[in-house]
Amino acid sequence: MIPTKGYAAQTPETDLAPWNFERREVGPHDIQIEIQYCGVCHSDLHQIKNDWFPGVFPMVPGHEIVGRITKVGDHVKKFKTGDLAGVGCMVDSCQVCDNCKDGLEQYCQEGSTQTYNSIGRDGVPTYGGYSNTIVVREEFVLHISDKLPLAATAPLLCAGITTYSPLRFWKVGKGHKLAVLGLGGLGHMAVKFGVAFGAEVTVLSTSPSKKDAAMALGAHKFVVTSDPAQVKAVTGSFDFILDTVSAEHDMDLYLSLLRTSGTMICVGVPSRPYSIQPFSLLGGRKSVGGSGIGGIPETQEMLDFCAKHNIVSDIEMIDIKDITASYKRMEKGDVRYRFVIDMKTL
Ligand code: NAP
Ligand code: ZN
Numbered sequence: 001m002i003p004t005k006g007y008a009a010q011t012p013e014t015d016l017a018p019w020n021f022e023r024r025e026v027g028p029h030d031i032q033i034e035i036q037y038c039g040v041c042h043s044d045l046h047q048i049k050n051d052w053f054p055g056v057f058p059m060v061p062g063h064e065i066v067g068r069i070t071k072v073g074d075h076v077k078k079f080k081t082g083d084l085a086g087v088g089c090m091v092d093s094c095q096v097c098d099n100c101k102d103g104l105e106q107y108c109q110e111g112s113t114q115t116y117n118s119i120g121r122d123g124v125p126t127y128g129g130y131s132n133t134i135v136v137r138e139e140f141v142l143h144i145s146d147k148l149p150l151a152a153t154a155p156l157l158c159a160g161i162t163t164y165s166p167l168r169f170w171k172v173g174k175g176h177k178l179a180v181l182g183l184g185g186l187g188h189m190a191v192k193f194g195v196a197f198g199a200e201v202t203v204l205s206t207s208p209s210k211k212d213a214a215m216a217l218g219a220h221k222f223v224v225t226s227d228p229a230q231v232k233a234v235t236g237s238f239d240f241i242l243d244t245v246s247a248e249h250d251m252d253l254y255l256s257l258l259r260t261s262g263t264m265i266c267v268g269v270p271s272r273p274y275s276i277q278p279f280s281l282l283g284g285r286k287s288v289g290g291s292g293i294g295g296i297p298e299t300q301e302m303l304d305f306c307a308k309h310n311i312v313s314d315i316e317m318i319d320i321k322d323i324t325a326s327y328k329r330m331e332k333g334d335v336r337y338r339f340v341i342d343m344k345t346l
Pocket of ligand 2: 063159
């Protein structure tokens with residue numbers, strides 16, 4: 001077994017603290033990565049708080065992992081020791097169902113194995129990227145370009161693919177008016193991709209102070225959602241809204257901003273069910289859809305797109321001992337726009 005250092009929550013009530021554990025030895029199809037940076041996703045906070053379902057504790061969060069490969073198994077073909085590599089939200093799936101065969105491992109019909117807060121197919125709990133090393137089967141490891149700043153690449157593994165995938169699926173681009181609801185980790189990546197795909201992008205935000213930064217990200221318009229006059233001005237105007245909000249919010253209000261036949265794409269995961277008035281949908285033939293992360297082939301496509309177009313996340317680098325304080329700031333929407341842990345501080 002491989003002795004591993006990490007930060008874990010022992011229960012949903014306790015703060016993260018140093019914790020030593022073991023990872024499996026590198027098997028013939030496995031890759032071991034020395035983790036250099038790990039992004040901090042709002043899903044980490046939801047899961048250590050048991051917001052969605054009872055979690056597997058102790059919990060080592062972290063699914064925006066980048067680092068360098070230190071060991072590869074005998075049968076590994078696509079990677080070698082010394083390569084940069086990334087790991088996102090999944091570390092395994094059945095590999096044989098229709099969805100896995102289609103490169104949609106996140107929708108594996110047996111259920112994909114999450115990078116943490118999951119029981120692996122070997123029966124052992126999975127532990128995430130707030131740690132110094134990880135062992136992952138080759139199929140779930142991504143190639144990372146050395147052309148981009150590595151720390152700012154980490155958030156692409158979740159925030160990046162989670163926004164890239166639905167924008168591609170719904171073919172959002174030239175001629176479309178896209179609204180991004182919530183300017184956090186996911187939201188700021190959605191702005192960058194929406195602009196790169198040619199859409200007119202409006203940010204819908206509860207935070208007036210984010211306006212200048214939103215425009216600097218490439219957004220064309222910024223709407224403060226607490227200002228009725230600003231909201232009225234965009235009512236009935238968007239083809240798509242990408243909803244990245246992590247907390248309860250007024251779906252009827254936001255649906256009213258879609259034009260006829262418009263689509264609301266939900267990627268945020270509040271802990272309570274949405275409430276939607278039927279008239280908000282049928283008055284204007286509106287659709288509500290959802291999307292979960294992205295499959296491995298599309299994640300690689302997104303990383304390659306980012307390397308080609310020089311797209312990374314805007315980050316605030318943190319020391320791992322400041323993780324609890326950073327969660328508190330993230331809960332208040334106070335991060336520009338993704339915390340990334342420098343794993344040297346572990
Ligand atoms: P984040 O950085 O905290 O951003 C969320 C943003 O939502 C905030 O910055 C804030 O933006 C806005 N917001 C917060 N509370 C709000 C409220 N009550 N009403 C309206 N807006 C509010 O979080 P994140 O890491 O981007 O994650 C966002 C959500 O996506 C989380 O629920 C996370 O679990 C989920 N997620 C889903 C997937 C997936 O596969 N679908 C993958 C990753 C994450 P403003 O200040 O601009 O209002
Ligand atoms: Zn995430």
